[in-house]
Amino acid sequence: MTSAPSTTADLEAFINILYDASLDPERLPVFVRRLADAFGAEFGQFLVRGHEQHGFVINVMSGFDAAEPARFEQEYAFREEQAPWLGAASETFSSTAYYRERLRLQGIGDGLWLHCDDDDGRSALIGVFRRIGAGPFSDEDRDRLDALRPHLPHAMRLLVRVAEMEVQGDITRGLCEGMACASVVTNATAHVAYANAAAHRLIEAGDGVTMLNGVLIAAESRQTRDLHDNIRRIARAARDGDLAAVSQTAMALERPNGVKTVGCVIRPLAVRTGSLSGSKPLVHIHLASSDAVTVPASGLLRGLFGLTPAEAGLLQALMQDKRIEDYAEERGVAVTTVRTQLAHLFRKTDTNRQSELVRLSIMAAGVLAP
Structure with missing residues (x-):
């Protein structure tokens, strides 16, 4: 069993693991498991609660019944709807009869907690728990866990930011994948950053467009130069803030069958600015063919x-x-x-x-x- 962090080196190691896990939530279960082991605990929990209407941002439960995390969140959501004060503050939440009863049902006899809250209504909780009969935690254990307290607010902010970015990405992808029109996003050099399902079907079929080493090209190679020139022109206008002159452009891409063309509209999508990344404009390419009407269900x-x-x-x-x-x-x-x-x-x-x-x-x- 790993010993609880008692030396400066031990504490720094756990702090580093905490921050690593905050930047990569997939590592949180490892952190929670190692922390529980370090305190001779069978159970551990890392909980981050967002704004009141958002519920839990993170809920990692180690050592619990496999169904407990989902059950815990469902019951919490139900009780918060009935009594919004329940999660108003992390101290209040962890001391509620409801939370204590959830722990008791898992056979937990004693626990240690760290809490923190911020002014935006977010809260975080780290807990380690022992089974009934395993003996209580000591004052020394409490002091050791408390050494992580200054770092918990920073970890919480990182986790919330990462979670928000993941949610925003999921929303964007979900909206784009639900569209029948083919949409492709590239950078100024035509490297594909994103293509929805409808676009992938065109690309894989070589229907007007295809890809080579991650670069969008015309299915008819002689049109690739024009396609890339148009992409660069729109990206450059976006980068230079010259959208009044060139806000979008269009061209017809020939298809292998030579019968009909695929319409291609290129417009700026976004301009990212900042001292770290500089300006990296992206372009949105909308592809449509006259015979590709999607019939709704x-x-x-x-x-x-x-x-x-x-x-x-x-x-x-x-x-x-x-x-x-x-x-x-x-x-x-x-x-x-x-x-x-x-x-x-x-x-x-x-x-x-x-x-x-x-x-x-x-x-x-x-x-x-x-």
Whole structure:
């Protein structure tokens, strides 16, 4: 068993582990396990609570039943909804009958805690716990754990910042992946920083664009120079703050079949500035082909326009440029029945022509992946 941090070297080692884990939350379980072992404890917990409405930012529980972390968070969220004061301060939280009862149910007899709070409503808790009958912690143990107290607020701020960045990244990726349109983000040299699922399908098929060593290139090599020139021009304008002159540009990328083209619109996405990273403008490339209309799911169309399943099916067919007569034959119904359904579609969408109906449907739902 590792001894509790008693020397300066031992303490510095644990402080370094704490900060390393704060920058890389995947290491937190190792820190919690080592800290518990150092104090002769079977259990450990590292808890960071965000703003009241955000619940737990971090909740690492070592030695507990495997289902306890999820159960703990669910019950906490329920109780906070019923009594918001429950988590108002970390001292209050760890001393509540609810928290003590959760520990007792896990067979815990004694515990040591460190708490800290900041002015933004965030709090952190580090705890080590022993089973019932394992004996209490000593005053010396308390002093040793307390040596980490000055570092806990800094670790909490790092963890919250890292967690916020991860959440923002998840939100951005989730929104982009849910879009039917193909989106690519590159730097000024056309190196791909991100491509959503729709873009990956085009790239993998070599449909207008592809990639070589991480660089976006045109599927027809003779167009690659123009593509890269346009990307550099937009990136340079963004870097120099000259967007009034060049805010976006567009070009048509040829496809291998030579029949239709893929539209390519290039615009600045963001300009990062700062003394550490300098200015690194990114560009957003939107790719679209005229024959790549994404037909929304029936349930989405029904929810948007209040359609019946039959009406939604007809609208899907119209978005695929099917003739009413062909659709009626395909469904095994009379053409007059389909025309009646079409009349209902016009009424429910407040449109008068098929082209207007299809355009409205694409605008309302076509941006979403099916």
